[in-house]
Amino acid sequence: MTIRQTIGFNNSYAAELEGFYVPWQGDKAPDPVIVHLNTPLAIELGLDPVDLDSAGGAAFFAGSELPNGAEPLAQVYAGHQFGGFSQQLGDGRALLVGELVDQNGDRRDIHLKGSGRTPFSRGGDGKAVLGPVLREYLMGEAMHALGIPTTRALAAVTTGEQIMRDGLQPGAVLARVASSHLRVGTFQFFAARGEIEKLRKLADYAIRRHYKDLENDENRFLGLLKKIIDRQAALVAKWMGVGFVHGVMNTDNMTISGETIDYGPCAFIDNYDPGAVFSSIDEQGRYSYGNQPAIAQWNLSRFAETLLPLIDPDDSDNSIRLATDEINAFPAAYQQYWLNGMKAKLGLVGDAGADIELVNALYSAMEGQNVDFTQLFRRLADAARGHDDGLFALFNESSAIEAWLSNWLARLKRDGQVLEDRAEAMDKVNPVYIARNHKVEEALQAATVQADFGPFEKLLVVLKKPFERRDGLRDFEEAAPAEFGRYKTYCGT
Numbered sequence: 001m002t003i004r005q006t007i008g009f010n011n012s013y014a015a016e017l018e019g020f021y022v023p024w025q026g027d028k029a030p031d032p033v034i035v036h037l038n039t040p041l042a043i044e045l046g047l048d049p050v051d052l053d054s055a056g057g058a059a060f061f062a063g064s065e066l067p068n069g070a071e072p073l074a075q076v077y078a079g080h081q082f083g084g085f086s087q088q089l090g091d092g093r094a095l096l097v098g099e100l101v102d103q104n105g106d107r108r109d110i111h112l113k114g115s116g117r118t119p120f121s122r123g124g125d126g127k128a129v130l131g132p133v134l135r136e137y138l139m140g141e142a143m144h145a146l147g148i149p150t151t152r153a154l155a156a157v158t159t160g161e162q163i164m165r166d167g168l169q170p171g172a173v174l175a176r177v178a179s180s181h182l183r184v185g186t187f188q189f190f191a192a193r194g195e196i197e198k199l200r201k202l203a204d205y206a207i208r209r210h211y212k213d214l215e216n217d218e219n220r221f222l223g224l225l226k227k228i229i230d231r232q233a234a235l236v237a238k239w240m241g242v243g244f245v246h247g248v249m250n251t252d253n254m255t256i257s258g259e260t261i262d263y264g265p266c267a268f269i270d271n272y273d274p275g276a277v278f279s280s281i282d283e284q285g286r287y288s289y290g291n292q293p294a295i296a297q298w299n300l301s302r303f304a305e306t307l308l309p310l311i312d313p314d315d316s317d318n319s320i321r322l323a324t325d326e327i328n329a330f331p332a333a334y335q336q337y338w339l340n341g342m343k344a345k346l347g348l349v350g351d352a353g354a355d356i357e358l359v360n361a362l363y364s365a366m367e368g369q370n371v372d373f374t375q376l377f378r379r380l381a382d383a384a385r386g387h388d389d390g391l392f393a394l395f396n397e398s399s400a401i402e403a404w405l406s407n408w409l410a411r412l413k414r415d416g417q418v419l420e421d422r423a424e425a426m427d428k429v430n431p432v433y434i435a436r437n438h439k440v441e442e443a444l445q446a447a448t449v450q451a452d453f454g455p456f457e458k459l460l461v462v463l464k465k466p467f468e469r470r471d472g473l474r475d476f477e478e479a480a481p482a483e484f485g486r487y488k489t490y491c492g493t
Contacts (some may be wrong), residue, residue, distance in 0.1 A: 001054075001055050001056045001065065002059065002060065002065045002066075002067055003051050003052060003054065003056040003057055003060055003067055004048075004051050004056070005047065005048045005051045005052075006067070006068065006069070007047065007067050007068075007069055007070070007098075007100060007101055008046070008069070008101070008383070009069035009070060009071070009098040009099065009100055010098075010099055010100060010101055010107070010133060011069075011071045011098045011099050011207075012099060012107070012205075012209065013073075013075075013096065013099065013109075013180075013310075014071040014073055014077055014098070015273065016201075016203060016205055016263040016432045017201065017202065018200070019198065020075065020076060020186075020202065021073040021074060021075045021096070021119065022073060022074050022076070022117070022119050023071070023072065023073050024072055024073055024074045024095060024096055024114035024118050025063075025072055025095075025124070026062070026063020026064060026066075026072065026112060026116050026128075026173075027063065027064075027115060027116030027117070028481035029059070029062035029063070029064045029157075029159035029160060029161065029173070030159065030160040030161060031158075031159070031160025031277050032055075032058035032059050032061070032064060032157050032158070032159055032160060032173075033058055033154070033157060033158050033160070034052075034057060034058045034061065034155055034157050035054060035130075035134075035156050035157060035158055035172075035447075035453060036134075036137065036153075036155065036156045036453070036456070036457070036460075037049060037052055037053050037154075037155045038058070038141070038152065038153055038154050038155060038404050039053075039171065039248045040150055041153075041154055041177060042154065043103075044102055044103055044104070045100060045103070045108060045154070045177065046100065046102060046103050046448055047108075047174055048442060052155070057155070058157050060175075061112070061154070061156075061157045061173060061175040062112075062115065062157050062159055063095060063097075063112045063115030063116065063173060066097060069098060070097045070098045070487060071097075071098055071367075072095045072096065072097050072098075072112075073095065073096050073217060074090060074091040074095060074096075074118035074119060074120055075090060075091050075118065075181060075186070076088065076089075076090040076091075076186075076189055077089055077090055077185035077186040077188070077189050077252050078185050078188040078189040078192055078252070079183070079185030079188060079250050079251045079252030079253075079468055080185075080188075080250055080252075080283075080299070080302055081216050081250045081252070082252040082281075082286055083190075083286065085192075087189070087192050087193075088120070088189065089120065089122075089185060089226065089252050090118070090119070090120030091118055091120055091420050092117075092118060092120045092121040092122055092124055093113065093114055093115065093116065093117070093118070093121060093124060093125075093126040093127060093128060094111060094112060094113045094118075094124065095112045095115050095116065095118070096109055096110075096111050096181060097110045097111065097112060097249070098110055106179070107148050107179070107180070107209065108177050108178065108179060109176075109177065109178045109179070109181055110154065110176075110177060111151075111175070111176045111177070111178060111181060112173055112175055112176070112177065112324075113128055113133070113136070113171055113173065113174040114126075114127050114128025114129075114133065114159075114171070114174060115171040115173050125163065125164075127159075127161070127163045127171050127450075128163075128172055128173060128174065129163050129165050129169040129170060129171060129172055130158060130168065130169060130170040130171070130172040130411055130447060130448050131444045131447070131448045132157075132264070132490075132491075133156050133172040133173065133174040133210040134172075134177075134261040134443070134447055134448075134456055135263060135266075135440060135444060136153065136232075136264075137153035137156050137174065137460075138440060138443070138456070138459060138460060138463065139263040139266055139435055140152045140153050140176075140260075140263060141153060141460060141463060142434065142435040142463040142466070143244070143260055143463065144199075145463055145464050145465065145466050146234070146238075146242055146431060146434075146466055147238070148238045148239070148242070148244075148260060149231075149238075149257075149258055149259045149260060150259050150260040150261075151176050151177065151178040151259055151260065151261050151262075152176070152177045152178075153174055153175065153176060153177075153290070153487040154175040154176065154177050155174075156172060156173075156174055156175075157172060157173050157175070158170050158171065158172050159171035159172060159173060159418060162386065162387055166410045169448060170448060178255070178257070178259060178261065179210065179255075179257040179259055180206075180209055180210065180255070180256065180257050181255070181261075182202075182205075182206055182209070182210075182255065182256040182257065183251070183252050183253070183255055183256065183261075184251040184252070184254045184255075184256070184299055184300075184302060184303045184306075185250075185252030185253075185254075186202065186256075187199065187202060187203070187256075187306040187307070188252075188302065188303075188306055190202060190249060190306075191305065191306035191309075195361065196214070196309050196310075199306065199307075199309065199310065200224070200310055203220075203224060203307065203310060204220075206224065207220055207224055210227075210255045210257050211223070211224060211227050211446075212444055214227065219311065219312075220397045221307050221310040221311050221323075222307075222311045222322055222323070224307070224325070224336055225303070225307055225311070225323060226303055226326055227325055228256055228258070228300070228303065229300050229327070229329070229330055229333065230257025231257070232254065232258060232299075232300060233296070233330055233333040233334040233337050234258065234337045235258050235259075235260065236292050236293050236296045236334060237293075237334055237337035237338040237340075237341055238337075238341065239260070239292060240289075240292065240293070240338060240341075240373060241308055241338070241341040241342065241345060242268065242374075242431065242434060243264060243268050243270060243272075243289070243373040243374060243434070244266070244267075245267050245269060245276055245277070245278055245287070245288070245289045245292070246260070246266050246287065246292065247264060247265035247266045247267065247277075247278055247279040247282065247287055247489060248262065248264050248265055248266075248279060248287060249287045249292065249295045249296070249299065251302050251303070251355050251412070254296075254299045254300075254303075264279075264489075264490075264491040265278055265279035265280065265281070265282070265489035265490055265491055266278075266489065267437050267440075267487060268374075268434045268435055268436065268437065269289055269373055270372055270373070270374075270436070270437070270479035270480060271295060271370045271371060271372055271373065271479065272288055272366040272367075272369075272371050272372075272373045272376075273289065274288070274290025275288050275289070275290060276288060276289040276290075277289075278437075278487055278488060278489040278492075279488075279489055279491070280488050280489065280490050281491065285322055293331070293334050293465075295401070296334070297327065297328070297331065298331045298404055300327060300329050300330060304323040304324075304326065304327050305323075307319075307323065308320060308323060312324060335356075339356055339359065342359045343355060343359070344425075344426075344429045344431045345377050345411055345426065345429055345430055346358075346359065346362075346377075346380065346408065346426070347380075347381070347384065347422035347423065347425055347426045348411060349415075349417065349422075350415060352411065352414075354411075354473060355411075358404075358407060358408065361404050361407070362408075365395075365401050365404045366400075368396075369394075369395045369396045369397065369400050370395075370396055371394050371395055372394055372479050374430075374431060374432075374434050375477065375479075376394055377426065377430035378390070378426075378427065378430050378432060379391040379394060380408075380426065381422075381423040381424075381426040381427050381430065382423070383405060383409075384409070384412060384419045384420075384422055384423040384426070385419065385420060385423050386419075388405065391405070411470075417421075427467065428467055429467070432466060432468070432469045432477055432482055433462050433463060433465075433466045433467035433473070433476050433477065434463075434466065435438070435459070435463060435479070436476065436479065437460055437480055437484075437487045438480035438481070438484045438487075439455075439475075439476060440459070441487075442455050442459075443455040443456040443458075444456070459476075462476050489493060
């Protein structure tokens with residue numbers, strides 16, 4: 001059974017990059033069932049959600065019965081995983097179904113995770129299970145609502161199978177939407193093999209797809225490096241501003257488009273801790289919360305290395321010099337994005353030379369105080385309104401924040417700023433609700449163990465409006481109770 005509607009696939013990757021993928025079909029799911037369909041996203045893509053929310057839609061999203069125009073393929077890429085280079089990775093349990101142009105004129109991939117083995121599976125079963133699929137659904141939609149570039153979930157389906165993952169678990173597939181699935185690792189695959197013409201073809205494709213303004217530049221490949229550095233600096237600054245920990249920042253998990261991708265062992269911090277690590281396999285803290293900007297620069301250095309033969313084909317020393325200059329500019333670009341974001345979170349307007357010191361002093365005040373990072377900024381807005389008890393209650397010792405608070409209020413009042421106006425502006429950028437780890441686990445446990453999707457549905461509703469405090473949702477604002485213990489995440493999908 002297939003869907004009735006005709007999808008206007010326009011598959012540029014399949015058409016233009018032969019040799020960069022393997023055409024492939026997903027496994028037949030015995031009994032696919034949609035557990036959640038992202039109706040607003042379907043409409044944005046120009047799709048009929050009523051038709052999709054059907055047995056035919058479930059077969060589509062499971063990879064069993066694809067509509068006309070789909071050209072399913074497994075993409076090849078390489079990547080540095082925890083610092084070690086693998087020359088061939090690729091879509092080991094995923095398929096790019098095809099591309100379409102959405103209602104806004106933007107090209108989007110439709111991609112399935114968990115649809116079965118591919119030539120790149122490296123001994124794996126190619127499947128996914130329900131818990132990690134629902135985690136990625138929640139996290140992607142939470143990040144989207146926070147205004148952070150991200151892949152998004154179009155649908156989650158169960159397959160009717162039981163998959164062995166620490167016991168038998170329900171099989172599932174995530175239908176994901178992205179601006180593209182081009183990765184740093186995609187470039188690394190061809191660079192490692194010395195296939196320069198394919199590398200050039202890939203870079204030109206990336207420019208046409210994501211950075212059209214570079215097409216006529218004299219050195220478009222250096223321009224591509226600059227653009228991607230800038231987008232990644234902006235992206236990671238946004239992560240840091242909401243306390244998001246990606247957890248597995250391998251180069252194959254860094255996109256050329258600047259979107260967050262591959263939500264595996266990800267989490268949000270409750271209490272501020274620059275060393276926060278949740279991933280069960282990150283034993284050295286390589287991808288800790290505070291290390292993310294440095295890892296982004298490291299990954300971008302690996303990307304720059306792939307472009308060296310293109311930047312100046314006639315002078316390798318010049319290529320290295322030009323690329324190094326751009327990589328060395330990353331920290332300043334990141335800091336500016338981060339500072340702009342923090343100024344908005346703190347209600348600061350205009351330019352003051354001491355603002356960076358004021359922001360850094362806040363982080364120093366939080367050190368070792370078990371401060372809830374998300375609640376802090378909402379309670380600062382309350383303090384600007386004259387209600388500071390809630391702010392002081394976040395700190396082990398209220399004296400840690402008293403002097404900083406006085407300096408911050410004085411900065412807000414400078415230039416005749418109205419404090420209520422500043423507080424309202426802060427509330428528009430500081431979330432009340434994030435994907436709290438204990439609430440995510442509560443939702444996943446209910447869905448996977450009891451087949452109860454109520455907690456998942458409720459959490460999804462809460463996360464779609466993160467800045468708007470609503471009655472009856474106080475428990476979604478709070479950090480995990482003490483008995484929740486130390487949180488640990490796993491790669492899953």
